[in-house]
Amino acid sequence: MAARLAQHGPDGGGAQPLISVRGLGIRFKTSHGVWQATRKLDFDIAPGERVGIVGESGCGKTITGLSILRLLPNNLAGLDGSIMFDGVDLASCSTRQMRDIRGRRIAMIFQEPMSALDPVFTVGHQIAETLRVHTGVSSEEARAKTLDMLRRVGIASPERRIDDYPHQLSGGMRQRVMIAAALICGPQLLIADEPTTALDVTVQAQILELLRELSETSGTALMLITHDLGVVAETCTRMITMYAGEVIEDAAVDDALVKPLHPYTSGLLRSLPHLSERRGKLASIPGRVPSIMDMPNGCRFKARCPYAVDACDAEQELRDAGGGRKVRCARFAELDLPGALQHATTAPIAAMVAQS
Amino acid sequence: MTADAHSIVSVRDLQVRFQTTDRRATVKAVDGVDFDVRRGETFGIIGESGSGKTTIGRALVFLLKPSAGAILHDGIDPLALPRKQFQNHRRDYQIIFQDPNAALNPRMTILSSVLEPLELAGQGTRAERLARAREAMDRVGLPQEIGERYPHQLSGGQKQRVVIARALTLRPKLIVCDEVVAALDMSIRGDVLNLFADLQRELGLTYVFITHDLAVVSHISERVAVMYLGRFVELGPTESVSERPLHPYTQALLSAEPRPLPSSMRGGERIVLEGEIPSPIDPPSGCRFRTRCRYAQDVCASRVPDWRELVPGHWVACHFADRPNFSPN
Numbered sequence: 001m002a003a004r005l006a007q008h009g010p011d012g013g014g015a016q017p018l019i020s021v022r023g024l025g026i027r028f029k030t031s032h033g034v035w036q037a038t039r040k041l042d043f044d045i046a047p048g049e050r051v052g053i054v055g056e057s058g059c060g061k062t063i064t065g066l067s068i069l070r071l072l073p074n075n076l077a078g079l080d081g082s083i084m085f086d087g088v089d090l091a092s093c094s095t096r097q098m099r100d101i102r103g104r105r106i107a108m109i110f111q112e113p114m115s116a117l118d119p120v121f122t123v124g125h126q127i128a129e130t131l132r133v134h135t136g137v138s139s140e141e142a143r144a145k146t147l148d149m150l151r152r153v154g155i156a157s158p159e160r161r162i163d164d165y166p167h168q169l170s171g172g173m174r175q176r177v178m179i180a181a182a183l184i185c186g187p188q189l190l191i192a193d194e195p196t197t198a199l200d201v202t203v204q205a206q207i208l209e210l211l212r213e214l215s216e217t218s219g220t221a222l223m224l225i226t227h228d229l230g231v232v233a234e235t236c237t238r239m240i241t242m243y244a245g246e247v248i249e250d251a252a253v254d255d256a257l258v259k260p261l262h263p264y265t266s267g268l269l270r271s272l273p274h275l276s277e278r279r280g281k282l283a284s285i286p287g288r289v290p291s292i293m294d295m296p297n298g299c300r301f302k303a304r305c306p307y308a309v310d311a312c313d314a315e316q317e318l319r320d321a322g323g324g325r326k327v328r329c330a331r332f333a334e335l336d337l338p339g340a341l342q343h344a345t346t347a348p349i350a351a352m353v354a355q356s
Numbered sequence: 357m358t359a360d361a362h363s364i365v366s367v368r369d370l371q372v373r374f375q376t377t378d379r380r381a382t383v384k385a386v387d388g389v390d391f392d393v394r395r396g397e398t399f400g401i402i403g404e405s406g407s408g409k410t411t412i413g414r415a416l417v418f419l420l421k422p423s424a425g426a427i428l429h430d431g432i433d434p435l436a437l438p439r440k441q442f443q444n445h446r447r448d449y450q451i452i453f454q455d456p457n458a459a460l461n462p463r464m465t466i467l468s469s470v471l472e473p474l475e476l477a478g479q480g481t482r483a484e485r486l487a488r489a490r491e492a493m494d495r496v497g498l499p500q501e502i503g504e505r506y507p508h509q510l511s512g513g514q515k516q517r518v519v520i521a522r523a524l525t526l527r528p529k530l531i532v533c534d535e536v537v538a539a540l541d542m543s544i545r546g547d548v549l550n551l552f553a554d555l556q557r558e559l560g561l562t563y564v565f566i567t568h569d570l571a572v573v574s575h576i577s578e579r580v581a582v583m584y585l586g587r588f589v590e591l592g593p594t595e596s597v598s599e600r601p602l603h604p605y606t607q608a609l610l611s612a613e614p615r616p617l618p619s620s621m622r623g624g625e626r627i628v629l630e631g632e633i634p635s636p637i638d639p640p641s642g643c644r645f646r647t648r649c650r651y652a653q654d655v656c657a658s659r660v661p662d663w664r665e666l667v668p669g670h671w672v673a674c675h676f677a678d679r680p681n682f683s684p685n
């Protein structure tokens with residue numbers, strides 16, 4: 001793990017990052033005035049790397065993904081910071097430059113594939129169009145490439161499916177079609193926002209396997225947005241945890257699971273039913289996320305943190321914690337927080353390990 | 357299975373059919389299910405979407421009428437009761453759904469929502485009803501001042517607590533919990549699950565806990581049934597089902613569950629099933645799982661597997677579940 005981090009990690013000094021986000025802030029106009037939905041986001045994704053973005057509802061995962069493609073809703077009040085992608089700042093580049101990158105070099109898929117597919121066109125037409133718009137290939141060639149892509153994403157007898165309309169496909173097949181459409185131009189980065197949340201667990205396993213395999217064989221980097229730590233553990237190499245519009249931890253998945261550095265990450269791991277005694281008390285995080293309208297100046301997790309001290313009232317920066325890790329906590333160096341392993345001897349975990 | 361004296365619910369050959377909207381076909385949402393729920397236990401039902409879990413839950417509390425088969429509450433058939441008695445009886449069997457927003461009227465204060473079932477039931481004086489509602493809010497850990505608020509002023513976890521308080525005011529014996537934590541954020545899920553466990557201990561409640569989340573079901577239930585396409589394929593003590601699953605579908609389901617573990621502890625090959633759950637309008641002949649089963653033989657297409665008690669208390673419907681080396685473990 002450490003070796004992989006040294007190559008790909010943000011501070012590893014190895015490969016150039018594919019995308020480098022610095023100081024990203026997203027502000028919206030609302031009837032209550034302007035509100036700051038995310039702020040000071042810093043993270044990198046290396047070529048071919050698979051990064052999970054986790055955090056609970058409303059913490060800013062989706063809008064962070066959308067901001068990379070400049071697809072934010074139109075009540076956007078402003079975007080701060082920079083998003084460097086191959087020498088271009090996506091936060092400030094021209095609409096023409098953005099259009100050339102979106103769909104061709106960076107693609108995105110969403111939770112509900114039905115809303116992203118056009119019901120009046122066949123799936124083959126929709127995939128082939130993307131390819132034709134971006135590369136100008138002939139329609140025969142586009143169709144041949146589409147068939148090939150449908151086969152690669154695991155659609156059985158694609159020649160029979162290519163002329164189907166989206167409503168004729170099952171949920172899992174639609175998500176495969178979305179993935180085919182996203183990957184047809186061979187993007188360098190695929191942003192997947194909760195791509196399996198609407199699917200059943202057996203179909204979810206198929207889609208996650210597919211995403212991992214495609215990223216490994218084609219070198220496409222993956223930014224996987226999810227609230228499910230299991231999905232990240234199965235699919236990604238690095239995990240970025242967000243809380244209340246900020247990145248609070250950034251580490252290799254195994255490191256974050258075994259030894260989380262932020263009390264919130266540790267609390268999340270402890271509250272998972274997988275990791276606690278069957279029918280025993282589950283740990284939970286008391287309280288709730290502070291409202292955007294009423295954010296504390298210091299650590300945003302303080303009101304819920306069992307380790308809070310006065311020093312936490314000072315503004316917290318995302319700090320380098322060594323070993324390619326970053327964390328936003330005043331006390332990370334002195335705390336020794338429990339992760340997933342501490343609970344590994346309990347029955348449910350032992351069973352899961354035995355089954356695999 | 358015979359009706360057992362400890363059973364608060366006995367279900368015999370339950371069938372629920374729906375007409376499709378164009379009225380051309382019949383959906384066999386539940387197609388011959390047998391089980392007993394013991395007083396004071398948590399009985400889990402897991403399965404993928406469309407397998408019939410919610411339909412069973414609604415039938416258990418008589419929100420819908422079985423097309424065939426019987427559901428006994430405490431050994432009696434509620435449908436045979438006179439109307440008035442049936443209405444009273446139903447209060448003992450409550451159901452809570454996934455989405456607290458759909459269950460709460462946005463224009464009613466929280467206290468009025470909690471009071472509503474008591475008022476509809478016309479029980480006691482106004483003062484007694486208020487006391488009962490406040491007690492229920494107390495039980496679920498809601499401060500009394502929340503009673504004056506409206507649903508949009510509460511968090512998701514608080515709203516789900518309100519819905520639970522509402523169900524508790526009628527002092528039910530059994531609560532069907534249908535995906536009750538699915539809409540909650542992970543950091544508060546634990547809280548709500550703990551609450552269910554505490555209430556069970558304090559009030560002697562029985563739960564039927566319906567979920568597609570294996571980690572949740574195996575944490576909370578004593579026994580669990582696995583449902584596929586309108587039928588149970590396996591039923592047994594939670595430990596046995598999750599540690600020694602007998603049915604190939606259960607094995608695949610357990611192996612597909614994403615595990616939040618470091619790679620050193622995950623290891624091993626996962627069983628990745630092909631395809632998706634077929635339509636309940638025209639389910640496969642014989643064993644319904646055969647189109648996705650890696651062990652399927654000819655007999656699986658021609659004969660419906662018997663529902664057998666292979667190990668005491670552990671039931672399974674698969675022709676080959678008793679073969680050695682059948683399970684991948």
Ligand SMILES: Nc1ncnc2c1ncn2[C@@H]1O[C@H](COP(=O)(O)OP(=O)(O)OP(=O)(O)O)[C@@H](O)[C@H]1O
Nearest residue numbers: 028030037056057058059060061062063064073075
């Ligand atoms: N158009 C908008 N106008 C105002 N606020 C918005 C808008 N879109 C999103 N927000 C707010 O920005 C914050 C982050 O939203 P986002 O959709 O990124 O959350 P998320 O982390 O993806 O959550 P979930 O897990 O529920 O999908 C939330 O507080 C949300 O209410």
Ligand SMILES: Nc1ncnc2c1ncn2[C@@H]1O[C@H](COP(=O)(O)OP(=O)(O)O)[C@@H](O)[C@H]1O
Nearest residue numbers: 374375383385404405406407408409410411636
């Ligand atoms: N009122 C209804 N009318 C028609 N079909 C229904 C109705 N309710 C459920 N069904 C169908 O019955 C099957 C089982 O549904 P349900 O019990 O909701 O499954 P689950 O809760 O396991 O997801 C599904 O195929 C569903 O579409």
Ligand code: SF4
Nearest residue numbers: 299302305312329330
């Ligand atoms: S800075 Fe303080 S309050 Fe915030 S997470 Fe760290 S210890 Fe807790």
Ligand code: SF4
Nearest residue numbers: 643646649656674675
């Ligand atoms: S009866 Fe046949 S098809 Fe069904 S689960 Fe058993 S082996 Fe598989």
Ligand SMILES: [Mg+2]
Nearest residue numbers: 061062063193
């Ligand atoms: Mg989102």
Ligand SMILES: [Mg+2]
Nearest residue numbers: 409410411534
């Ligand atoms: Mg349901």
